Amino acid sequence: MTVWKRVWKGRAGYFFVLPHFGMYTMFFLIPVGWGVYLSLFDYNVFSQEFIGFGNFATLFSDWLFLKALGNTFLYTFGVVPLWLGKALIVTVLLHPFRNSIKTFYKALFYLPHVTSSVIVSMIWLWVFNPTYGLLNYFVKSVGLTPAIWLGNKFLAMPSLIFMQFIMGGGSTIVLLSAAMASIPDYYFEAAKLEGASSWKVFTKITIPLLKPTILYALIMGTIANFQTFSNIYIMTQGGPEFSTISIGYLVYTTAFRDYNLGLASAMSMVMFGILAVLGFLQFKWLGSNVEY
Amino acid sequence: MEKRKILIVVLLLTLLSLSAFSAKMTITWWINPWRIAPPGFPSDKAPSSEDYPKWASEEFMRLHPEVEVKYVVVGNQEYSQKMAAAIATRTQPDFFKGPVWDSRWAQNGLLEPIDSYLSEEDWKDFYQVVLDEGLIDGKRYIWPWNFGTNGMGTSMLLYTPDFDKAEIDWRKIVQEGWTMEEFVEICKKLTWDTDGNGEIDHYAISFGAKDLHNIINFLYAFGGRLSDEGETTVTLNTPEAAAGLQFVLDLVNKHKVAPKGVEALGVYDVIGNFHSHRTSIGFGGPYEIGRITRYILAGTLKEMFYPVLAPFPHAEGKDPVAHTSGSGFIIFKQNDQAKREMVFEFVKFLTNQQNLALLETLQYLTARESVNQKLYVNDPYMNKQVKTYGAIMDKYGMSFFGSQEFPWSQMEKFIISAFEATFAGSKTPQKALDEFVTEADKILKKAK
Numbered sequence: 001m002t003v004w005k006r007v008w009k010g011r012a013g014y015f016f017v018l019p020h021f022g023m024y025t026m027f028f029l030i031p032v033g034w035g036v037y038l039s040l041f042d043y044n045v046f047s048q049e050f051i052g053f054g055n056f057a058t059l060f061s062d063w064l065f066l067k068a069l070g071n072t073f074l075y076t077f078g079v080v081p082l083w084l085g086k087a088l089i090v091t092v093l094l095h096p097f098r099n100s101i102k103t104f105y106k107a108l109f110y111l112p113h114v115t116s117s118v119i120v121s122m123i124w125l126w127v128f129n130p131t132y133g134l135l136n137y138f139v140k141s142v143g144l145t146p147a148i149w150l151g152n153k154f155l156a157m158p159s160l161i162f163m164q165f166i167m168g169g170g171s172t173i174v175l176l177s178a179a180m181a182s183i184p185d186y187y188f189e190a191a192k193l194e195g196a197s198s199w200k201v202f203t204k205i206t207i208p209l210l211k212p213t214i215l216y217a218l219i220m221g222t223i224a225n226f227q228t229f230s231n232i233y234i235m236t237q238g239g240p241e242f243s244t245i246s247i248g249y250l251v252y253t254t255a256f257r258d259y260n261l262g263l264a265s266a267m268s269m270v271m272f273g274i275l276a277v278l279g280f281l282q283f284k285w286l287g288s289n290v291e292y
Numbered sequence: 293m294e295k296r297k298i299l300i301v302v303l304l305l306t307l308l309s310l311s312a313f314s315a316k317m318t319i320t321w322w323i324n325p326w327r328i329a330p331p332g333f334p335s336d337k338a339p340s341s342e343d344y345p346k347w348a349s350e351e352f353m354r355l356h357p358e359v360e361v362k363y364v365v366v367g368n369q370e371y372s373q374k375m376a377a378a379i380a381t382r383t384q385p386d387f388f389k390g391p392v393w394d395s396r397w398a399q400n401g402l403l404e405p406i407d408s409y410l411s412e413e414d415w416k417d418f419y420q421v422v423l424d425e426g427l428i429d430g431k432r433y434i435w436p437w438n439f440g441t442n443g444m445g446t447s448m449l450l451y452t453p454d455f456d457k458a459e460i461d462w463r464k465i466v467q468e469g470w471t472m473e474e475f476v477e478i479c480k481k482l483t484w485d486t487d488g489n490g491e492i493d494h495y496a497i498s499f500g501a502k503d504l505h506n507i508i509n510f511l512y513a514f515g516g517r518l519s520d521e522g523e524t525t526v527t528l529n530t531p532e533a534a535a536g537l538q539f540v541l542d543l544v545n546k547h548k549v550a551p552k553g554v555e556a557l558g559v560y561d562v563i564g565n566f567h568s569h570r571t572s573i574g575f576g577g578p579y580e581i582g583r584i585t586r587y588i589l590a591g592t593l594k595e596m597f598y599p600v601l602a603p604f605p606h607a608e609g610k611d612p613v614a615h616t617s618g619s620g621f622i623i624f625k626q627n628d629q630a631k632r633e634m635v636f637e638f639v640k641f642l643t644n645q646q647n648l649a650l651l652e653t654l655q656y657l658t659a660r661e662s663v664n665q666k667l668y669v670n671d672p673y674m675n676k677q678v679k680t681y682g683a684i685m686d687k688y689g690m691s692f693f694g695s696q697e698f699p700w701s702q703m704e705k706f707i708i709s710a711f712e713a714t715f716a717g718s719k720t721p722q723k724a725l726d727e728f729v730t731e732a733d734k735i736l737k738k739a740k
Contacts, residue, residue: 044396045376045379045380046379046396046397046400046402047400128556129553129556129561130551130552130553130556130557131551131552131553131570132570148552148553148555148556148716149556150556151501151553151554151555151556151557151712151715151716152555152556152716153712153713153716153718237502237705237708238705239501239502239555239708239709239712240501240555240556240709240712240713240716241709241712241713241716241718242705242709252373253705255373255376256372256373256376257372257701257702257704258701258702259372259376259394259396261376261380
């Protein structure tokens with residue numbers, strides 16, 4: 001059967017896929033293709049000159065880009081495991097409760113997710129304020145020396161990770177709760193009858209059966225955090241001393257402050273490549289399905 | 293059949309030509325949020341950023357019925373992003389007033405020079421410093437609108453009740469200025485423990501590492517300069533500049549008259565400290581006094597207060613310095629002669645004496661000397677502040693950030709980093725400024 005015949009045979013399916021594919025092409029494939037194209041130019045809005053891989057050479061010899069890359073990895077690998085750990089623990093703790101209680105807590109954890117990240121960042125700016133902030137108020141009240149959370153280059157990144165850990169993970173809790181609800185109860189009952197400890201049940205039944213959902217949350221969390229921008233933009237602007245500058249923020253300043261769209265596109269391409277590799281590795285290591 | 297076809301074609305052509313005749317000329321302009329009260333606006337309400345451009349557009353359309361004016365209010369934060377996207381997609385407005393622009397736009401022929409559209413009266417009336425703000429390769433590209441910005445780096449604001457409480461003669465400071473030594477002593481008197489728990493909770497002043505204008509003022513006051521005369525080398529690491537930065541650092545660490553944590557603070561933290569009377573000295577010009585009124589009307593500040601303007605302190609034997617700039621409307625290249633004329637007509641309308649005077653509602657000085665002489669005649673307090681502000685800019689004004697061709701915007705992140713490092717104690721002022729100059733020089737050489 002020729003390709004055209006096969007397409008014709010499945011025309012109903014293609015017809016239903018078409019609107020989504022059209023949108024996907026328009027809002028994803030074309031911009032990505034355009035980004036690849038721009039990354040090969042010295043393009044500053046009003047003039048463009050083809051320079052091949054010149055932008056990429058510039059990037060990898062630029063200490064600020066390498067610093068941003070390192071920070072982005074640090075932030076992502078700081079936040080994602082904490083998010084997942086928190087989501088797993090909360091999900092397991094909520095599981096035995098009746099539905100109304102579960103729903104209440106899920107809504108509570110999900111709430112920050114529907115709040116504007118700008119508002120959240122502004123609230124946390126006040127929390128971290130060195131002189132009049134809430135955190136230092138508690139620190140002082142227990143007799144410790146207050147810290148300049150966002151002004152100290154060694155504390156700023158952990159502070160941002162801590163904020164993201166507290167505020168994030170709501171959607172992962174909802175996802176994991178749904179996945180947990182689909183695990184048949186008799187697995188847990190059988191394990192109990194066999195005398196398995198809670199830890200054994202958690203590591204040998206709960207985790208393996210949640211693995212596909214964990215994988216999904218891991219990949220989506222990695223992608224989202226790797227592109228982090230608004231909290232850095234609002235709270236630190238990449239400072240102090242570039243200790244919190246991320247690729248997402250550097251792309252923004254390069255494109256819209258320095259008007260160097262070619263270099264910014266090259267940064268985006270590097271980010272895209274790294275995320276693709278990370279996604280591939282996560283699938284490779286965690287993608288195996290578990291069946292009992 | 294043939295006749296009918298001809299008739300239809302003729303009819304269509306007639307309709308097309310009619311629609312062409314009746315089509316209005318459309319002018320699109322962008323403006324960042326300027327909460328100016330248009331004529332007749334209720335005095336007990338805070339104007340929104342839409343009120344002024346809406347009024348101006350409608351008024352111009354009333355005067356020119358053949359023109360349709362579309363305005364877009366673009367937020368300060370996203371302005372450069374939207375403008376870059378608009379230029380890249382050739383959908384830029386006909387003219388704009390914004391917080392950002394790039395001299396490369398003029399150098400690449402995207403903008404209209406304004407010189408030939410300025411009348412003789414305009415040349416005389418507009419302040420030279422504002423006219424020169426958009427001077428690139430001998431041509432001007434900014435149609436003057438306002439003189440001075442919000443006054444950051446230009447003047448200080450003194451909360452007089454605190455000065456009275458500490459028995460400091462603030463009137464003398466306003467009239468005669470203050471030396472750095474006097475400033476330190478006064479700051480010490482303005483720093484105290486309000487609730488008596490043994491901890492300082494009220495400071496004389498506060499700084500933010502991201503609040504560049506005000507810190508850079510001290511670097512300039514000690515004799516530091518961003519670059520050499522020809523703007524070929526960045527020079528902000530001279531011993532004088534380092535001494536200025538050390539002075540600000542000493543205010544925090546040695547004299548303890550400013551709160552710690554400068555490295556984590558920005559301009560709004562500094563403003564907030566002054567508004568809440570946690571500090572007695574703030575920064576800014578008449579616009580910052582207007583901010584107090586606006587915050588009161590918007591309900592974000594409870595109690596009205598009336599600070600007075602004073603110059604920044606000066607080093608012994610030197611004059612104070614004040615950051616001075618102006619801004620205005622920038623016109624994008626117009627291929628249609630008639631439209632170009634109309635765009636300039638609109639810009640002239642916005643900046644005629646009567647309409648320029650509306651800046652008074654925002655406590656801004658205008659770019660016209662003739663208008664400024666008539667501002668605040670019925671408000672002795674504001675009249676005094678505006679006169680002080682004008683005198684400071686007139687006597688001590690200079691631009692801290694170089695000409696329009698100087699790539700300051702690309703250097704900004706490195707000076708912020710240098711200030712952060714200094715106040716965090718991870719680098720000495722000299723080392724931090726040396727590192728800034730290394731990075732800034734690279735940018736300057738690339739730009740040249």
